[in-house]
Each structure stands twice: as structure tokens, then as C-alpha cells.
Amino acid sequence: MHNPVxxxxxxxxxxxxxxxxxxxxxxxxxxxxxxxxxxxxxxxALPLITLIMHYxxxxxxxxxxxxxxxxxxxxxxxxxxxxxxxxxxxSFEFGLLWPGLMGRWGDVFGIGFGVEAWxxxxxxxxxxxxxxxxxxxxxxxHFLLGVPLxxxxxxxxxxxxxxxxxxxxxxxxxxxxxxNPVDVDVWKAIFTPMFGPQYWHFVVAMFVTAGYVVAGVxxxxxLRGRRDRYHRLGFAVPFTVAAVFTPIQFVLGDSIARSVFxxxxxxxxAMELVWETDTHVPEYLFGRLHPDGTVTGGIKIPQLDSILAxxxxxxxxxxxxxxxxxxxxxxxxxxxxxWAFDIMVVIGSLLVLLVLWYAWVVWRRRKRPAPQRxxxxxxxxxxxxxxxVASVVAVxxxxxxxxxxxxxxxxxxxxxxxxxxxxxxxxxxxxxxxxVIVVYVFIFGSFLALLLRMRTRWRLADAAGGTxxxxxxxxxxxxxxxxxxxxxxxxxxxxxxxKDGTP
Amino acid sequence: xxxxxxxxxxxxxxxxxxxxxxGTDYGAGFWDLTAGGAERGKRPRWLIDHAMAPVWExxxxxxxxxxxxxxxGFPVLFQTVFSSMWLPLALAAVGMVLRGAGFAxxxxxxxxAGRRLYGALFAxxxxxxxxxxxxxxxxxxxxxAAPGTVxxxxxxxxxxxxxxxxxxxxxxxFLGAVFLSCDAERWDAPDLVGYFRxxxxxxxxxxxxxxxxxxxxxxxxAPHLWHGLTHGAGLVLVVVAVVCTVGTAVMLxxxxxxxxxxxxxxMVAAAxxxxxxxxxxxxxxxxxxxxxxxGAPSTLVWLLFVSLGxxxxxxxxxxxxxxxxxxxxxxxxxxxxxxxxGGGSAAGRD
Numbered sequence: 001m002h003n004p005v006x007x008x009x010x011x012x013x014x015x016x017x018x019x020x021x022x023x024x025x026x027x028x029x030x031x032x033x034x035x036x037x038x039x040x041x042x043x044x045a046l047p048l049i050t051l052i053m054h055y056x057x058x059x060x061x062x063x064x065x066x067x068x069x070x071x072x073x074x075x076x077x078x079x080x081x082x083x084x085x086x087x088x089x090x091s092f093e094f095g096l097l098w099p100g101l102m103g104r105w106g107d108v109f110g111i112g113f114g115v116e117a118w119x120x121x122x123x124x125x126x127x128x129x130x131x132x133x134x135x136x137x138x139x140x141x142h143f144l145l146g147v148p149l150x151x152x153x154x155x156x157x158x159x160x161x162x163x164x165x166x167x168x169x170x171x172x173x174x175x176x177x178x179x180n181p182v183d184v185d186v187w188k189a190i191f192t193p194m195f196g197p198q199y200w201h202f203v204v205a206m207f208v209t210a211g212y213v214v215a216g217v218x219x220x221x222x223l224r225g226r227r228d229r230y231h232r233l234g235f236a237v238p239f240t241v242a243a244v245f246t247p248i249q250f251v252l253g254d255s256i257a258r259s260v261f262x263x264x265x266x267x268x269x270a271m272e273l274v275w276e277t278d279t280h281v282p283e284y285l286f287g288r289l290h291p292d293g294t295v296t297g298g299i300k301i302p303q304l305d306s307i308l309a310x311x312x313x314x315x316x317x318x319x320x321x322x323x324x325x326x327x328x329x330x331x332x333x334x335x336x337x338x339w340a341f342d343i344m345v346v347i348g349s350l351l352v353l354l355v356l357w358y359a360w361v362v363w364r365r366r367k368r369p370a371p372q373r374x375x376x377x378x379x380x381x382x383x384x385x386x387x388x389v390a391s392v393v394a395v396x397x398x399x400x401x402x403x404x405x406x407x408x409x410x411x412x413x414x415x416x417x418x419x420x421x422x423x424x425x426x427x428x429x430x431x432x433x434x435x436v437i438v439v440y441v442f443i444f445g446s447f448l449a450l451l452l453r454m455r456t457r458w459r460l461a462d463a464a465g466g467t468x469x470x471x472x473x474x475x476x477x478x479x480x481x482x483x484x485x486x487x488x489x490x491x492x493x494x495x496x497x498x499k500d501g502t503p
Numbered sequence: 504x505x506x507x508x509x510x511x512x513x514x515x516x517x518x519x520x521x522x523x524x525x526g527t528d529y530g531a532g533f534w535d536l537t538a539g540g541a542e543r544g545k546r547p548r549w550l551i552d553h554a555m556a557p558v559w560e561x562x563x564x565x566x567x568x569x570x571x572x573x574x575x576g577f578p579v580l581f582q583t584v585f586s587s588m589w590l591p592l593a594l595a596a597v598g599m600v601l602r603g604a605g606f607a608x609x610x611x612x613x614x615x616a617g618r619r620l621y622g623a624l625f626a627x628x629x630x631x632x633x634x635x636x637x638x639x640x641x642x643x644x645x646x647x648a649a650p651g652t653v654x655x656x657x658x659x660x661x662x663x664x665x666x667x668x669x670x671x672x673x674x675x676x677f678l679g680a681v682f683l684s685c686d687a688e689r690w691d692a693p694d695l696v697g698y699f700r701x702x703x704x705x706x707x708x709x710x711x712x713x714x715x716x717x718x719x720x721x722x723x724x725a726p727h728l729w730h731g732l733t734h735g736a737g738l739v740l741v742v743v744a745v746v747c748t749v750g751t752a753v754m755l756x757x758x759x760x761x762x763x764x765x766x767x768x769x770m771v772a773a774a775x776x777x778x779x780x781x782x783x784x785x786x787x788x789x790x791x792x793x794x795x796x797x798g799a800p801s802t803l804v805w806l807l808f809v810s811l812g813x814x815x816x817x818x819x820x821x822x823x824x825x826x827x828x829x830x831x832x833x834x835x836x837x838x839x840x841x842x843x844x845g846g847g848s849a850a851g852r853d
Contacts, residue, residue, distance in 0.1 A: 095585025107798025
């Protein structure tokens with residue numbers, strides 16, 4: 001078939017060049033990043049969602065909203081701590097695994113990290129004040145000190161995304177005769193062509209994901225029959241945040257795909273399994289690319305890829321074979337990037353449908369009293385619960401698409417991953433990988449177990465106390481200041497029994 | 504001073520800040536480890552939990568700052584340090600994860616067995632992490648981690664590294680005890696004021712002994728550093744550190760826990776800055792100068808702006824955090840629950 005001449009030669013070159021430590025280094029980086037990225041939506045967007053709830057509680061003197069905001073703070077405290085340590089590991093790994101990358105390019109693209117470092121510093125300070133300020137600080141001061149949190153989170157994301165988009169479309173330097181970067185233009189190195197699309201796509205993804213994850217927890221509670229105000233509110237606020245951002249994300253996702261098509265055509269070819277440069281290129285939904293360029297399985301839609309890329313069937317799409325085999329993702333990597341991309345798109349589309357459903361119901365019921373505005377359908381809440389997990393999967397897939405699609409480059413078209421890797425023995429790296437897996441499984445397992453235990457504890461506390469107050473809250477005392485040791489008489493109306501204090 | 508020189512100074516100050524802030528934090532872990540069994544160590548651990556909780560993440564963010572300045576300002580230094588001292592730095596990273604997670608997960612834990620497990624992780628890694636970081640500094644200071652060195656034990660298992668590692672551990676223990684003694688006053692735990700004051704004095708004595716020993720070792724093992732420490736600005740800083748040491752001892756003996764914090768911090772900061780100043784003009788003595796390692800000039804200027812931005816924005820916020828913390832304005836949401844003897848009552852928790 002179309003077996004281009006460079007392929008066997010290129011394949012040999014790849015095999016000969018790939019050092020033994022490349023695989024464990026890559027696996028280690030992928031594992032730690034994949035783990036850390038689960039916490040990122042929460043770190044970036046949970047403060048905003050909590051602040052919205054907090055604001056509502058203060059504004060309307062709503063103890064239920066304040067209770068939710070406080071509980072989310074308690075969760076944030078642990079989640080942020082785990083995020084800090086897993087994030088620190090990543091900065092160590094730059095040196096431990098990719099010294100070649102940092103040694104040669106650190107001064108070109110590192111400045112983004114500098115911005116991130118102090119944005120994160122600020123976030124850590126403000127989050128500490130916010131989380132530990134509930135009891136003693138005056139209510140207004142406490143809230144106002146939390147208000148800059150979302151901005152610091154966005155600024156932190158700015159730094160990281162500047163670095164990652166630079167790796168995809170490196171700019172702002174010139175290579176001297178020895179191949180070293182000189183004449184660094186920091187401004188150009190930050191605002192590279194892929195920066196804008198990546199940044200907005202990522203940031204919005206964080207808000208969407210955090211919203212669905214938090215709402216999903218309460219959707220489960222509602223499915224279990226806890227349709228009280230606490231659950232309705234805990235569901236409605238984060239879900240609405242996510243719902244507002246979902247259609248925006250759909251548009252942004254479409255736009256970043258087209259940016260990749262223009263700025264990184266070979267990556268686009270991998271994402272869409274385009275073997276040879278051509279017009280009238282078909283779109284494959286899933287499917288597998290073979291080394292000879294054929295695609296098996298999947299659904300083939302004629303012309304669609306060209307139409308999506310350039311709005312016309314005669315749009316020319318660059319194929320993988322436009323560059324030597326050693327300069328492009330191999331068929332397996334292309335298939336991985338393609339699947340990750342497709343899964344992300346499918347999830348995004350389903351989420352848009354879910355949002356339309358939600359908007360339709362809420363709009364039709366806009367004249368009803370607040371408690372009756374949310375959808376009733378169990379299928380809606382089942383879908384909403386799945387949306388939480390699905391959006392995390394979509395984040396992982398988006399990250400896989402961008403990272404695997406960039407292979408074999410660590411700095412696109414300028415440095416191969418194999419050139420950047422550490423000289424440390426592969427056996428050492430495998431052992432370290434094993435240690436890290438054990439440590440991470442332990443930590444994330446404990447984290448999850450702890451969240452579940454907190455939920456149970458809160459649910460029991462809610463079931464036991466707070467029934468004396470007309471306000472639907474386990475504590476009728478002031479939201480600030482120490483709690484009384486035991487809540488009022490536990491002669492419940494029964495309305496609170498079984499209330500789920502899910503984080 | 505050139506831009507690279509200024510950035511090197513910024514890096515050094517960030518390292519000093521991490522040594523003081525992070526050090527206090529690691530030290531708390533040291534005393535957690537040595538606090539004894541579950542019953543005997545209950546009160547010290549209670550204090551450690553509450554004193555550390557609001558600030559430990561911030562204290563450790565300094566490290567990220569250090570790493571970022573290293574790879575952006577001096578990419579070759581970053582590459583060299585991480586290539587030549589792979590194992591201690593990898594272990595330090597693992598230690599940091601276990602420490603942070605152990606601490607964060609222990610706090611909301613109710614069962615003794617669970618608290619013990621996470622507490623042990625937290626405490627043991629609080630000991631190992633500063634040792635490995637100190638040993639890595641020793642590898643740099645003695646010039647063994649020269650550019651091009653492949654990972655080998657020689658770079659971090661040598662006399663200077665050994666003493667620097669031990670010195671780091673004891674210095675963190677010392678800082679931790681000084682701050683905890685003061686925290687005990689603030690948290691109305693008079694019995695713990697003396698408890699940690701005694702420990703601060705004991706660890707100060709060990710720090711002095713180890714410091715003197717390290718000084719002698721450096722003489723033969725890291726001659727460039729020795730020369731720097733015994734001449735000019737390096738010598739002045741050593742004298743400052745010694746004066747701070749004496750001052751801390753006096754204040755601890757007289758029971759001024761509050762003021763001893765400043766001299767203790769001054770002592771550690773002066774020691775770290777003395778090390779950096781003594782290395783001039785080298786980042787890694789006699790093989791890599793500041794100018795050789797410096798990144799692109801335009802990047803350094805930008806890095807300077809970024810650092811200034813950090814000072815302007817982070818500085819006041821940091822002061823506010825420490826002010827609120829030392830004035831008892833920051834309390835964990837679960838505080839009242841834990842304060843009443845660690846009972847499992849759900850009422851104190853929201």
C-alpha cells in the first residue's frame with residue numbers, strides 16, 4: 001500500500017535513538033500529571049463556586065448556603081494541600097526527568113512559570129486566610145479577602161498554559177550556529193500562537209468540570225431521595241455555573257481544533273487520522289491507524305474533516321506523511337490522540353445536550369416558586385451525576401490529545417523528548433515509578449476515603465441536629481464564631497432525617 | 504552588580520526564606536516524630552497541628568519559587584543540580600508528598616490508628632526531606648555537582664553534604680521548637696511553652712556543635728567556601744549568625760519566646776546568605792560562575808520584574824497572613840471540636 005520510503009528508515013532511527021530511560025521517564029511524568037490534573041479544576045474553580053455560594057448566603061442571610069460554603073471550604077483545605085504537594089512533584093520532575101529541556105530552554109519559556117509561581121503564592125496565602133478565617137474574621141472582611149481568589153487562579157493558569165503552549169508553538173528566540181537559543185523575546189515566548197486558544201479552552205474546562213463534579217455529588221443525593229433545600233441549592237449553584245460555561249466551551253473547543261489545524265498541522269493529522277495530505281478528507285469517529293496508513297474500525301464520514309477544518313470540502317488537510325516518520329507521532333500515538341480527542345468531543349456534545357435540557361426545564365418553570373424550578377426527572381439527575389465523572393474524563397482526554405499529539409517533540413520541531421530525558425538509569429526510574437504509584441494510590445485513596453467519611457459524618461450530624469430551627473440548617477447559631485457543643489433538642493420534624501451532608 | 508548578580512541574590516534570598524519558613528515547618532514535623540506515644544504526645548501534636556495548619560502550604564511555596572528562579576534565571580545550574588544529585592532530590596520530592604499529604608489527611612482523621620499512620624508519614628518525611636535538601640546544598644557548596652557530572656553518590660554522600668544535611672535537620676528542629684514555644688503562649692498552653700523552650704535550647708546546642716564541626720569539615724572539603732566564609736562579607740554574615748545564636752540563647756533562657764523567633768530566623772537566614780555570599784562569584788564553586796550560568800539577558804530583566812511584582816503583591820499578603828495567624832484570627836473549621844480533648848462529637852464540625 002502506501003508504504004513511504006522514509007518509514008522503515010525512520011522507524012530504525014527512532015528505535016536506535018530512543019534511550020532506555022525514555023519510557024519510564026515518560027510514564028512517570030504522565031502518571032503524576034494525570035493524577036495532578038484531576039485536582040486542578042477544583043483548585044482553579046472551586047473557590048469561585050464557593051464564593052458564589054458564600055455571597056448568596058451573606059446577601060440573603062441564607063444559613064443553608066453558608067453551610068454549603070463552609071463545607072466546601074473544609075473540602076478545599078484538604079484538596080488544596082494534596083494539590084500543592086502533587087504540584088511540587090511536577091516542578092521537581094522538570095529537573096529529575098527532563099534536565100535537557102530546562103537546561104537549554106529554561107530561560108526562553110520559564111518566565112511563564114515565574115508568573116505562575118507568584119500567582120500561586122498569592123492564591124495559597126489567600127486560600128489559607130479564607131479557609132481559616134471563617135471563625136474569627138468579620139463576615140464581610142472574610143468574604144472580601146476571598147474575592148481575589150479566582151483571579152489568582154486564572155493568573156496561575158496563565159503561567160502554566162504559557163509554558164505548555166510555548167512547547168507546542170515555540171517562538172521568541174533564534175538559534176545560533178551551535179543550535180542554542182539566543183535573542184530571547186520574552187513577550188513573544190509567552191504569547192505564542194497556541195496560547196490564546198489553549199488558555200481559554202483550559203480555563204473554561206476548569207469551571208465546567210468543577211461545576212459538574214460538585215453538582216454531581218448532590219445529584220447523587222437527590223437520586224437517593226434527599227430533595228431538601230440543602231441538596232437543591234448544592235446542586236443548582238455549581239450546575240448553573242457549569243451550564244453557563246458549557247456552550248462557551250463547545251465554541252472554544254471547535255476553535256482550538258481549527259487553531260491546531262493551522263499551527264500544528266501534523267498534530268491535527270494525528271488527532272483526525274489523516275495519513276496523506278489531501279482535499280475532501282473524510283472524518284473518522286474512533287477507528288485505528290495502522291503503520292501502512294489504513295484505518296480500521298470506526299465510522300467514516302466522507303468529506304467531513306475537510307469541512308470541519310476549513311468549512312469547505314475542498315479544504316486541503318495536511319497528512320502525517322507530509323513529514324518523515326521520525327518527526328511525527330507513530331500510528332499508535334496517533335490512534336491514542338485520536339481516541340482522546342473523539343472522546344472529549346463526544347463528552348462535550350453530550351454535556352451541551354444536558355445543558356439544553358436543564359435550560360429548557362428551568363425556563364419553562366421560571367414563574368414557579370424557587371423549590372419547584374429544578375427538573376424532576378430521575379434521568380436528568382442520573383445524567384448530571386455522570387456529567388461530573390465525564391467532565392474529568394474530558395479534561396484527561398484533552399490533555400492526552402495535546403501531549404501525545406505533539407510527539408515525538410518536547411519542544412515542537414525543536415527538541416525531541418528523547419533529547420531532553422535524564423541520563424539516570426532506566427532501572428532507577430522504574431523503581432521510582434513504582435514508589436510513586438504506591439504513594440499516589442495511597443494518597444488519592446486516603447483523600448477519597450476521607451471525603452466519603454466527612455460526608456457520612458455531616459449527614460449524621462444533619463440528621464441528628466438542627467431540627468429546632470425554621471431555617472433549614474443544622475446550626476441555627478451565628479455562622480461565625482464557635483459552635484455550641486450540642487445542637488438544640490433533637491425532636492425532629494423528620495424533614496431533616498437522612499439529609500446528606502455531602503461535600 | 505549585573506542583572507545576573509541581582510537574580511542570583513534574589514535566588515539566594517528565596518532559598519533563605521524557604522529555609523526559615525519551610526524550616527519551621529519541617530521542624531514541627533521533627534517534634535511530632537519525637538513527641539512520644541499517642542497519649543504522651545497528644546498535646547504537643549495538638550499544638551503542632553493547629554500552629555502549622557494555616558501556614559504550612561504558604562511556607563512551602565517558597566520552594567517552587569526557588570525552582571522557578573533556578574530554571575528560568577540559571578538553566579544550566581538547574582540542569583546540573585538535578586542531573587548530578589538525582590537520588591536525594593527524587594527522595595526529597597517523595598518525602599514532600601508524603602509529608603504534605605500525611606499532615607493534611609491526619610487532621611480530619613478521627614481514629615487513633617489512622618492518625619498514627621499519617622502522623623508517622625508526616626513526621627518521618629519531615630526528617631528525611633530536609634536532610635536530602637541539605638545534602639544537595641552540600642554537593643553544590645563543595646563543588647562536587649559540577650556541570651556535566653552524571654548522577655553519582657559521590658556528589659551528595661560526602662563530608663560536606665553529610666554535615667550540611669544534619670545541620671539542616673537540626674536547624675529546622677530548632678526553628679520549629681522556637682516557633683512552637685511562642686505558639687503555645689498564643690494557644691494558652693503554658694505547659695507547652697516550657698516544653699518547646701527546652702527543646703529549642705537543646706537543639707540550639709546541637710546546631711552550634713554541628714555548625715562548628717561543619718565549619719572544620721568545610722575547611723578541608725570545600726576550600727573555596729571556607730575562604731569565603733572567613734573573609735569579607737561572608738565573615739560578616741557568619742558573625743551576624745553567631746550574634747543571633749547568642750541572642751536567641753539568651754532570650755530563650757530568659758523566657759522571651761516571642762522575641763527569640765526573630766533572632767532564630769535571623770540566625771538561619773544569615774547562615775544561608777553567608778553560604779551564598781561565600782560562594783561568589785560561583786553558583787557551583789570553581790566550575791560555574793553566575794555569569795556563565797545566566798540565562799538570556801532579556802529573560803533576566805523580565806525575571807527581575809516578575810520578582811518585583813512578587814514582592815509588591817505577595818509581600819503585603821504574606822504579612823497579612825502571618826499577622827492574622829499570630830494574632831489568633833485564623834482557626835481551622837474543626838477547631839472547637841478538637842480543642843475539647845479530641846472527642847468525636849460532630850457538633851463542633853460544621
